[in-house]
Amino acid sequence: MIALTRPPIRHSPVHSPLLIPFALILASLLSGCQTLAFFSEPQSEKVTWTVKPNEVVETHQFSLSADLNIVGGLATLSSRENDTLSDIARHYGLGYNDITLANPGLDPWSLQNDSTILLPLQFIIPDAPRQGIVLNLANMRMFYFPNTRSVLTYPVGIGREGWNTPLGQTQIVAKKANPAWTVPESIQREHQALGDPLPKVIRSGPDNPLGYYxxxxxxxxxxxxxxxxxYGIGMQVSHGCVQLYPEDVENLFKQVDIGTPVRIVHQPFLAAWAGDTLYLEAHQPLDKWEKQRKQLEKDLRGKLKQLAAERQATLDWPKVEATLKRADGVPTPVLVNSPNLAELSAAAPQLEHPERLFGQPEIGELDADAWSTIIADVFQSETEAQKLAAMLNHQGPPIPARKIASNGNYRVLAGPFKTKSEARAAAKRIKQNFDIDAMPQAPSAN
Structure with a gap:
């Protein structure tokens, strides 16, 4: 399919990224919009949108029929140097959760060349009326039904612990392009405590956590x-709002009307027939519902028995239990003599690597006129230095960075920056978000 896309904007975490998983780092970010008020203003920045080339596989939009409850299919991709799982996920319409859970043996931020990446581009539609928008919190995925014949699906970021996205039926009550964000007092206090005070209003632009829609x-x-x-899409990172990739929210914004119904559910276990195959898609229940897991699994087993009985099929219960234990969101056949996940992955079509992954950071060259910021930490491992550089490159807005050899070890150098103030601001963000010291360097030091 063709998807409209905008130039990339990136991420920001907290504490040592080499000791704490990146998903946990991002979960502690202040990036939501709970209890906010905002208004639209004339667009001060011209936003240029490009068109992503046609993909070999469907990634967002799928045809539907009344009896079809599962869409898409698996695919694989061989990684290249400097790829990250986040870049691959975004290019193919997946969230961080989707791709990392489907590839548990891979380091998200330091992929080896020619690693085989499983792209879990198959989705079971939630058990809900196919009207408007259905959001399943359990797999952090939105389904939009523009009509009875098709569905569009997008990964989302949702509320973190203590700021949960609510369940229930609601609707879209307004549409705002280029919104300005009036920062709630609660978030003002949080930032003040971190030594990072915010203005009362953040205008439309790259520093606005609402994006452009x-x-x-x-x-x-x-x-x-x-x-x-x-790169927080597919994580619990907000103050309760539902976040989409910039390119996805623009697509959705253009298609939905005020009054479009929105139903928010939490369905970690989904089952559906596709032809003669019965699939189970399992996700870890969110923390708020973890105590209900046994009951949810019991209800799922009952549903599987009912679905199998309708076609006089025989369930492979060890496969059911293995899929529940894996909880990686990959739809898996659970009938006797059906293929396992390894067989499905091996049979999945391998896609040709695009010339460049959409939104992948482009790091400018340092020259004699550029300011930079040197990270104080010295790494014996090239891999660890590469991880930190990758995380900095995926900040929002980005902090361009690369690893450099240094007396038999490795360091991370951020830049280029146009001015000393930009280099100092980057050093401050690195200290605040990663608890790592960094020092601006004058152009002559590069």
């Missing part, structure tokens, strides 16, 4: 919106 919901203080930290 926002759609308030009937739930007061909650919105569907874009983000200036796209």
């Amino acid at each position: 926002a759609m308030p919901l009937g739930f007061k203080g909650y919105l569907i919106h874009g983000t200036n930290k796209p």
